[in-house]
Amino acid sequence: MRGSMRNPFRRAAASFVASATGMDPSAFAVTDPPGHAAGDWAVGLFPAAKAKGANPAALAAEAAAAFTPRDGLASAAAAGPFVNFTADRAALAAGVLRDVEAAGARWGGSDGGAGRTVVIDFSSPNIAKHLAFHHIRSTMIGNALARLHRACGWKVVGVNHLGDWGTTFGMLLVAWEEWAAPGEVPTVDRLNDLYVRFRAAAKADPALDARARARFAALEAGDPAARALWGEFRRVSLEEYRQVYDMLGVSFDLVMGESEFEEFLGPAVEMLRSKGLVTESDGAEVVDLSADGMPPCLLRKGDGATLYATRDIAAALWRYEHHAFDRALYVVDRGQALHFRQWRRVLERAGFPFAAAVEHVDFGQVRFGGFKTGTRTGNVIRLREVLEEAIAVARRKIEEKNPGLAAKDLVARQVGVGAVIFNDLSNQRRRDVDFDWDRMLSFEGDTGPYLQYAHARTASMLRRVPAGLPAGDPARLLLPEEAAVLRLLADFPDRVEKAAADAEPCLVTTFLLDLCAAFSRWYDLGNRDPALKVLCEDRETAAARVRLARAVRATLERGLFLVGMEAPEEM
């Protein structure tokens, strides 16, 4: 955790050490002592030792000796080169509860992004195909980043940039015209099959590819029949996707297809040409990037058709023109890293100041049975199928564990979908993921349902809070297990901010796991000793613990929301 953090206790620790050594607080990292046995927070004196050429242990001893209680810190003790700080327990509880309660629904957020706009390109499937399981990656990472940025005060424009243009649609037109039954109404299922069938057929008969190119050319030229059919393909795809997005709880501010950028492609190429960036190579128009150690960026094929890079350049220009972003995130798998490096370099070379604000938020690929999944290889698991299976498993669990539950179907959806979402967001996004049904459908251990379960337990407990409890004095929260929970709660705003800044949702999911573990340990104390229950006999103590439980519940709900998960009250 950095010195510029918002956690007031960490700040206090850093600023004390800074004042004791005459340095800037930002020079010091505030860490967690191993197992928190020696204190709540620790500061290593290494930076000061380096600056002064002194022994860090001596500096730590000196600083600890000079410590007087302040800002919620009760004591400081040197341990080798570290100073370990222990919170004043009552002040820790009072400070954290006050912050959580005062922030209300905005807890964890900030106004750090106020006045700034971020455009987030996510999900962005190619239409006329199923949403495959791997689409969950861009969709849920992007959705989490959108929510995280909003929580940090940014204006967010979430864009679903549909792949609805290109020679693929020439193939589909040919396939449909060739193989569809008279009067047949297209479905995504059917289109997906036709696409696969076409590719197989084209292997044997190259003439089909030529026809596909011709049909796409007709589509581009505005051929009414081609346009109408394409429009129908697009419509049924969007309807199918809408259902899956609804299941996932995902929405967009803008749904735009590549087709809509058609008119900007020519001008974009001309603009680059006017800047002297376009050269001809083997009949194609390219931006030479050999000086940057990269292959050329192709703008136009030999036959004059534009490419992916052309469209992304035009789209970036459009987005800056219409949304004047301060940050633009492209949540796209790592396989396209070179494309995005080239694209960004072209924007830089063209002299656009916003080129520095665009980021490829890359993520690892999904593999199944050792192979990359994808429509082209036929190694496809449908996202919808995974979600439905998870919901079914959740439904069975509910029947087994909580048969009296009222809204079984609703909760089964929340939990099943939550399990799948959490599974995707629980690791660093850059890691490749192996699709594994057992892990996906596991509801125990470090899983989404574990988080939701902890939330449901707090909610359930809070429903039983007796009337007329006193206000709740934080000074009653003196158990070490309570301190552990409070320490974590105090870190929540920093984690949210860092997750947005690093575009890394797993900073929130791993935080939530830590919080749940700390909460569960605290809660479990009541199984051994009724006096350690939240709702214990002593009304003063119960009142204080209820406040802490409410803070935990609020943080779990908020954290789950930020990563795109539901927080059921019962399960």
Place this chain on the structure above:
RNA sequence: GUCCCCGUAGCUCAGUAGGAUAGAGCGGCUGGUUCCUAACCAGCAGGUCGCAGGUUCGACUCCUGCCGGGGAUACCA
């Protein structure tokens, strides 16, 4: 060939400003439920942090090389 990512416990992963005995979950073995929801908690076993050098007072973390896995590498996206 070149470039990028990864390599931490049997499995899946945290550990990311270089700092105190490397932490979880799963799986295995032991315990805990007259219950604020056990979808939980506690304990035990399990590690040459891929290998070899280097920088440093100090390296899982930074640098170099090697090995292993994955990806990318101009007219697909």
